[in-house]
Amino acid sequence: MDYYLFENQIIVWMQIGNGIMNDVTDEKGQLDYLWSHALISDETYLGIQQHCKTQTETKTCEQFQSTAQTEFGNIDPYNIYGPICPLDDDDSSSSSRRRVFKKNGYDPCEQYYVRDYLNLPQVQKALHANLTNLPNPWEPCSGLPWKDSPSSMFPIYNRLIASGLRILLFSGDVDAVVSVTSTRYSISAMNLTVIKPWHVWHDDTKEVAGYMVVYDGLAFATVRGAGHQVPQFQPRRAFALLNMFFANHF
Structure with missing residues (x-):
């Protein structure tokens, strides 16, 4: 979820990418x-x-x-057509992995570089992190028990829509974790009125960048070829979608 709050100003728009909505x-x-x-x-x-x-x-x-x-199988659920990081290959160093995957503009090992960097003692000291000297290393997803999660976000969406907030939901269409199908089912269950039916949208190259439908209360867009973190996999299309939203060209 992207949201912006400035002093003495009211939030007027919100974007949510591949977001969990309703269990x-x-x-x-x-x-x-x-x-x-x-x-x-x-x-x-x-x-x-x-x-x-x-x-x-x-x-x-x-x-x-x-x-x-x-x-x-052993594929990336966050991008079912993307490469995976060969962590099991003992002969593959971080630098060699970087050379292999950067050719395609995307490195599936990025999270491990970040993990290793943020576990460096000097980095944690500079960030004033881990001041209690926890024995376990920092992980992007630690696997700690998580119970503070509502089963549905519909009540919150209904409140935000009623407040007049502009909302954009977007889904990378090759994410299998929070899939585009999941988001479409969830939006359908909200029983919103369609204002502008399903149609294609284009990026600045004039290629089909995805598909869009506008409801009374929110807009929903797919991003073609994008995984869970849309800008990571399709930065050009993510930027084009953001500009369309700012310009109110939905």
């Missing part, structure tokens, strides 16, 4: 995305549909979910 529709959308993109089998898809209907997961449900992870 029920998000999970359904993720499953449908995996199946429709040929990442899991028909049998696993139907098994999860049948046995994973409640909040309490059964043993059978867990087995089907485990099978789905195996079928999915």
Whole structure:
């Protein structure tokens, strides 16, 4: 979520990229995305549909979910068509990885460079971080128990829409974690009125950059070829979408 607050000013717009909205529709959308993109089998898809209907997961449900992870394979769920970082290759140094992947403008090992840098003692000292000398290293995703999360953001969206806030939701269409299908299901469940039907939008190269639909209260756009962090994978298209939003060209 991007939001801006300046002293004595009111927030008038907000952008949310590949954001979790509602557990029920998000999970359904993720499953449908995996199946429709040929990442899991028909049998696993139907098994999860049948046995994973409640909040309490059964043993059978867990087995089907485990099978789905195996079928999915060793690909990046945040960009299903992107490269992965070869961490298991002992002969591959950070510098060699950088040379290999920077050719395509994207380095899937970036998070590990950042992790290593932020765990340097001198860096933590400069940032006044880890003053209590915790024994475990800093990780982007630590795996700590997380329970403070609402099951639905619909009440918050409804309040923001009622306040007149301009809202843009956008989804990279190759993200399997918070998929474009999930966001579309969630928006559909909000029962918003369509103001401008589904249509293509273009970047400055005049290529199709994605698709868009405008509702009474928010706009939704897909970004073609982008993963979970849209600007990381498609910076040009992300910038074009931002400019369109600022210029109110929706």
